Structure formats: C-alpha cells, structure tokens
Amino acid sequence: MLPILDDPRFFDQYAYKITGSTTRALVHITCKVSLLPESNEFVLCILVDFSKAFDTVDHSQLIGKLRQFNLPVCVLEWIVCFLTDRSQCTKLGSVLSACQPINRSIVQGSGIGPSLFSVYTYDLKAAGKYNSLIKFADDCTLLVPGDTDVSAEDELSNILAWSGVNKLALNLLKSKAIVFYRTHPPKYCLPPPLLGIECVSSVKLLGVHLTESLSMDEHLRQTIFVCNKRHMLCQLKRQGLPLNCLDLAFHSPIMSKLLYASPSWSGCLNAE
Secondary structure: OOHHHHOHHHOOEOOOOOOOOHHHHHHHHHHHHHHHHHOOOOEEEEEEOEEOOHHHOEHHHHHHHHOOOOOOHHHHHHHHHHHOOEEEOOEEOOEEOOOEEEOEOOOOOOOOHHHHHHHHHOOOOOOOOOOEEEEEOOEEEEEEEOOOOOOHHHHHHHHHHHHHHOOOEEOOOOOEEEEEOOOOOOOOOOOOOOOOOEEOOEEEEOOEEEEOOOOOHHHHHHHHHHHHHHOOHHHHHHOOOOHHHHHHHHHHHHHHHHOOOHHHHHHHOOOO
16 A cells, blocks of 8 residues: 555545545445535435546556655656556467557556555545545545535536546446435425436445435345345254354354444434
8 A cells, every 4th residue: 555545635535545444435425415415405426437447547647646746766666667568468268369568557456556546536526615526446426415516517527527638438327326315305406417327216335225315224125135145044053053153154244244334324224
C-alpha cells in the first residue's frame, strides 16, 4: 500500500487502505441517505459502473497523477519502471500469439496495482458541495439530495467528462439509479429520469440490498435465503461431526454472511 493513500484527497475512497472497508463505505452511504430526507424530499443515488476500469487505466495519465504527490524520486522511478516496457501474449492450446506492448491496466494481481488505481481515480469528485461521491475500488456511488447546488444531470455530465479525459468508459446500461425518500413524506416529487440510466426500486450495493424506503426487509430475505442454501448442519451432525466443528461450520459460512456489514443496516431494522 502506498503511504499517500492517507492523504486527505483520498477521503472518499474506502478500498485498499487500513482505515477502509465495505462496511465503512456502506455506513457512510446509509447514514447520508437516512439523514438527508429530513431536509429534502428525496435523495437520488446513482451507482456508476465503469467498463473494465482496472484494465483500461492509461499509464501516461497515471504517471502524470503520481507526479502530483510528494513521492520520493526513487519510488516514483520504480513505479514508472514497473509500468513501462510491459507486454503480453495469448496462448490457445499450443498456439502462442506474438507479444504486444501494454500501455493500459494497473497490472492486476500485483501488490501495488490497487493503490495505483486509487491514485488514478482520486480526482473524481462530486461537482456540488451538497452532493457526495463515495468510492470503493471502481464502485462509485453518487448521492444527490433534492435541494442541491448541482443537479444529478450535471453531476453525471461531470463524471462523463472525467471519464473521457481519463480514458475510462462509463457503462450506462449497468449503471443504476434509486430514489430514497421518507416513509411518510408530506409530499413526494420524483426527480426527472436520467438519460440512459435505469431507475430501480431496490439495488444491491457492495453486498447489501437497499430499497427506496431504506427498509432492510429485502436484504434480510435475500441473506436468509442464501444462508438456508448453505445450511448443512443437520446432515453434518448425522455424519457424526463433533460439536466444535459444527460450531465452526456455522460461524464461517453462515454467521459471517448474516452479520456482513451489519453496522450499516442493523439500525434500519424494525421490531418484526
């Protein structure tokens, strides 16, 4: 991990650093969409999808961004050396293609690759001061409240412009929008639809199912369904598996699934 990820400019990126996790990212998002409807008619959430983001990182752009940070010269030169003069080939059966030079990608599987991707996207920010852009690796979540200084359309245009400059492709077909609102709003006015982006009533964000009213019923339903499919404890018990092993078999695949990111959604549960 590069030390520069502790730079304040990476505050909105929750991946690839000690202080980050999917849980922290989800807590940030659910906290925002829980509080904002108190003073706004709605909060529009856009899940931005980039096509093959890690594979299309441009090396020259990345090196230019690295130069903006106070990196030791030897570290910067080592990274430049790591990225340059790379090539790849494809093998199909016994046929090997000719090697071709690579000037894209952050070399997936490398130890430094994730940190380099964070550097590449650090300057992707929300344009409005009342809007938020939360990132976890290449998953970007844009939150735009009803009362804002920059509309969702302009925010999307800003992301598209950034994508063009940085040679990343925005996949509008896989990007989704969802509108969060108060359970019993005095009045409810939907935001205008975004061109090319489907608006849905529920969405899976970083492994947690969210609905328009921020009810967690769907998330619990889906989680319990998956856990039931994994539940083989009775069969294992009949096979004579010791109690301590049964306990391990429960906690590893089942309890971990039940409690995944629970700080971000447990507060939204009702009594039922």
